[in-house]
Amino acid sequence: MSVPVEATTSGDGVRLPFPPVARARRRRRPSGEPPPLPRQLNRSGKFWLAVAGLAILFCVLLVPAGGLTLRLDEIEKPVLTGLSGLRTGVATGFFRGVDAAIGPVVLGGWWASLLVMLFWRRWRHLFVWIATMWLVSNLSSTANEVIQRPRPLTVEILGAWQGFAMPSRPVAVLTATAVNVLYALLPAGRIRGRGKLVAAGLVALVCAGRLYLAVDHPTDQLVAVALGVAVPLAGWRLLVPNDVFPVTYRRGRAAHLDVTGHRGEAIVRALHDQLGVVVTAVTPFGLEGSGGSTPLRLTVKGEEPTYLFAKLYAITHLRSDRWYKLGRTLLYGRLEDEKPFNTVRRLVQYEDYVLRLMHSAGLPVPEPYGIVEITPEREYLLVAEFFHGAKEAGDVDMDESLIDQGLAIVRQLWDAGLAHRDIKPANLLVRDGRMLMIDSAFAEVRPSPWRQAVDLGNMMLVLALRSDVPTVYARARRQFSDGEIAEAFAATRGLTMPSQLRRMIRDHGRDLHAEFTRLLPEQHPPIRIQRWTVRRVGLLIGMLLLALLASQLVIELLRSPL
Amino acid sequence: MRRALLLVVLAGLAAGCVSTGPVQIGQQPTCTSPAGTVRRGLMIMAQAVPGAQWLPCIRALPPGWSFAEIRPRDGRAELFFNSDRDGVHALVVALEPSCDVTGTTEVPSEQPEMRRYERVTRVSTGYAGERHYTFAGGCVTYRFDLRGGTRGEPVAAAAESLAFLSRRNLDQMVREVSDGRLRLDPSGDLP
Numbered sequence: 191m192s193v194p195v196e197a198t199t200s201g202d203g204v205r206l207p208f209p210p211v212a213r214a215r216r217r218r219r220p221s222g223e224p225p226p227l228p229r230q231l232n233r234s235g236k237f238w239l240a241v242a243g244l245a246i247l248f249c250v251l252l253v254p255a256g257g258l259t260l261r262l263d264e265i266e267k268p269v270l271t272g273l274s275g276l277r278t279g280v281a282t283g284f285f286r287g288v289d290a291a292i293g294p295v296v297l298g299g300w301w302a303s304l305l306v307m308l309f310w311r312r313w314r315h316l317f318v319w320i321a322t323m324w325l326v327s328n329l330s331s332t333a334n335e336v337i338q339r340p341r342p343l344t345v346e347i348l349g350a351w352q353g354f355a356m357p358s359r360p361v362a363v364l365t366a367t368a369v370n371v372l373y374a375l376l377p378a379g380r381i382r383g384r385g386k387l388v389a390a391g392l393v394a395l396v397c398a399g400r401l402y403l404a405v406d407h408p409t410d411q412l413v414a415v416a417l418g419v420a421v422p423l424a425g426w427r428l429l430v431p432n433d434v435f436p437v438t439y440r441r442g443r444a445a446h447l448d449v450t451g452h453r454g455e456a457i458v459r460a461l462h463d464q465l466g467v468v469v470t471a472v473t474p475f476g477l478e479g480s481g482g483s484t485p486l487r488l489t490v491k492g493e494e495p496t497y498l499f500a501k502l503y504a505i506t507h508l509r510s511d512r513w514y515k516l517g518r519t520l521l522y523g524r525l526e527d528e529k530p531f532n533t534v535r536r537l538v539q540y541e542d543y544v545l546r547l548m549h550s551a552g553l554p555v556p557e558p559y560g561i562v563e564i565t566p567e568r569e570y571l572l573v574a575e576f577f578h579g580a581k582e583a584g585d586v587d588m589d590e591s592l593i594d595q596g597l598a599i600v601r602q603l604w605d606a607g608l609a610h611r612d613i614k615p616a617n618l619l620v621r622d623g624r625m626l627m628i629d630s631a632f633a634e635v636r637p638s639p640w641r642q643a644v645d646l647g648n649m650m651l652v653l654a655l656r657s658d659v660p661t662v663y664a665r666a667r668r669q670f671s672d673g674e675i676a677e678a679f680a681a682t683r684g685l686t687m688p689s690q691l692r693r694m695i696r697d698h699g700r701d702l703h704a705e706f707t708r709l710l711p712e713q714h715p716p717i718r719i720q721r722w723t724v725r726r727v728g729l730l731i732g733m734l735l736l737a738l739l740a741s742q743l744v745i746e747l748l749r750s751p752l
Numbered sequence: 753m754r755r756a757l758l759l760v761v762l763a764g765l766a767a768g769c770v771s772t773g774p775v776q777i778g779q780q781p782t783c784t785s786p787a788g789t790v791r792r793g794l795m796i797m798a799q800a801v802p803g804a805q806w807l808p809c810i811r812a813l814p815p816g817w818s819f820a821e822i823r824p825r826d827g828r829a830e831l832f833f834n835s836d837r838d839g840v841h842a843l844v845v846a847l848e849p850s851c852d853v854t855g856t857t858e859v860p861s862e863q864p865e866m867r868r869y870e871r872v873t874r875v876s877t878g879y880a881g882e883r884h885y886t887f888a889g890g891c892v893t894y895r896f897d898l899r900g901g902t903r904g905e906p907v908a909a910a911a912e913s914l915a916f917l918s919r920r921n922l923d924q925m926v927r928e929v930s931d932g933r934l935r936l937d938p939s940g941d942l943p
Contacts, residue, residue, distance in 0.1 A: 259792065260790065260926070260929050260930050260934060261930075263930070263934055264930055264933050264934060267933070267934065335821065338779055338792040338793060338796070338822075339792060340792050340795035340796040340799055341796065341799045343795070343926065343934050343935065343936060344934055344935050344937075344938055345938050346938035347799065347826070349826075350825075350826050351825065351826050352824075352825040352826070353823070353824065353825065354792075354796060354824070
């Protein structure tokens with residue numbers, strides 16, 4: 191079944207028809223049925239978490255009385271005495287060499303990973319590396335001091351050792367290093383699979399050697415391996431999931447979700463059930479211009495191929511939004527609404543709401559189609575009209591009509607009590623002589639006058655990129671007073687301009703801002719954007735302390751994670 | 753954000769980042785053990801210096817003194833003590849296979865089967881000095897670094913709180929607790 195031809199509006203309020211979208215019958219998900227993409231930690235992750243839980247429980251049981259560790263020694267004695275019966279001069283020399291190599295291997299793995307992560311700017315990977323190594327190292331040394339298990343009794347200890355035995359700290363750190371190297375350096379798939387076998391072999395060899403040398407008990411090593419695998423694995427799976435931050439050796443933007451496989455199928459199914467839209471293809475679209483979500487083009491079944499635009503938001507985007515807002519607060523202070531969102535659902539709801547507000551105010555924005563739930567509270571899709579065939583404003587020569595439409599958009603925003611807050615060439619499109627505006631993610635209701643003035647300033651700069659300053663200024667005076675234009679350029683300076691716009695102006699080789707300012711009949715004093723609040727000072731101090739702590743940690747780890 | 757912060761704090765606490773300093777978190781290596789147990793700190797000290805026939809242990813700490821930690825490794829074990837008046841690590845007791853007694857003065861030893869040596873390095877502010885007990889297979893050094901006002905009294909009190917347990921006795925305790933299935937030291941031919 192097809193819906194009637196729907197319409198959108200241009201900057202001057204003219205409705206534009208766009209192709210029909212076939213709609214199927216919507217389906218309500220009954221209680222108990224899993225969502226389109228249920229949240230799941232991989233089976234191996236669950237297994238290792240369970241093993242780590244058991245290991246911790248085991249350690250707790252050993253703490254209170256000394257007798258228990260002796261009972262354990264009795265149980266493990268046959269393994270160690272059996273191995274000591276196999277001792278030869280050659281084997282002893284070999285395993286002493288293996289044991290002595292743990293330190294250099296761990297340090298080598300750490301340095302290699304560090305260099306790769308720095309070169310490929312994988313900051314999240316680096317953070318997980320440092321945090322998990324620190325956690326494994328400290329957890330194992332604390333457990334050592336609390337449990338105070340002696341080294342194996344009755345058998346002569348042939349290797350070098352330090353501290354108490356349970357858990358084996360060198361084995362825990364080596365295992366954690368191996369897991370971190372696998373997840374930080376090797377792309378998922380066959381290469382990482384083979385790497386896991388090599389790492390398992392290496393850890394097994396070291397464990398065998400340390401048992402042979404009677405430095406560890408078998409259970410010291412089991413607990414160490416459980417900690418060394420489970421802690422980093424949980425860190426990688428939860429904080430740097432592979433489908434969001436894959437390890438690749440191509441330069442590209444992070445934070446984009448893979449929309450093939452299970453997720454791709456879930457998106458198609460969810461769109462069908464929740465919006466009644468029959469999608470035949472899901473394609474990433476314009477990834478280079480987006481860091482806060484994964485933009486998609488949906489090919490919809492219809493009389494002719496039609497498209498919808500969708501933005502996939504996940505928990506990682508929510509975190510990015512938080513960091514972005516924290517960064518803005520640190521850089522500028524409290525200029526406007528920089529409160530982060532609490533959930534992905536609220537983030538998407540807000541963008542959908544603002545898009546609908548703009549649409550109903552007659553602004554030339556995509557028609558909203560609604561929100562689709564992929565994974566409850568974790569992944570949502572915002573669906574809207576796709577401006578097929580539109581070009582970015584930076585690629586189109588601006589005639590007077592387009593300049594007027596662009597300025598009218600700002601006037602409409604002002605009249606509706608809204609600010610777009612991200613006016614740049616990538617967010618202004620031109621199709622069939624009509625100016626269109628996209629991306630309402632940063633839009634704000636009832637913004638400050640400063641923010642409204644910045645929207646005007648940025649719009650005039652974008653329009654002047656592909657026309658000339660006197661024309662844009664002359665057309666602007668038809669819709670705005672000299673005072674409003676002067677205020678716009680007093681507010682729009684440096685960091686208040688989107689980075690894409692700043693870059694394009696720089697490439698342009700002209701100081702457009704100065705050219706506009708020279709035309710103004712009266713100068714407005716520059717509007718100060720720095721605001722100092724107690725919160726900002728507190729945040730700055732907190733971040734400095736964190737940076738200091740992190741640098742100390744890195745220096746310590748650079749010397750040796752052991 | 754709040755949850756992440758809480759996780760970081762919990763992880764920090766779990767990792768002992770606030771408790772690996774002067775606060776004692778393990779058992780004290782006391783000279784006596786509760787029935788059916790053996791002090792694990794004493795066992796690992798014995799393993800650190802396999803030839804040492806005597807092991808330092810805590811008899812009863814005087815008021816104001818606390819046991820901080822034990823740092824064992826092959827060839828050496830150290831016990832650290834804090835004093836509320838004389839500072840962190842005011843006394844460090846080290847067990848080693850041997851020690852250099854050059855420049856020290858031998859004094860009569862109150863411990864049987866041991867020789868005692870003394871060296872004073874600072875008396876101007878507080879007290880710093882070393883006391884060595886040498887015996888078959890090992891040497892125990894008391895290293896004082898007292899930063900309080902008085903000196904004679906804390907040195908005597910701290911020294912009085914420590915004693916020695918023979919390796920033979922410790923081995924006997926291990927055998928008793930394990931019903932003879934375990935021994936402190938290995939037996940048989942070495943490879």
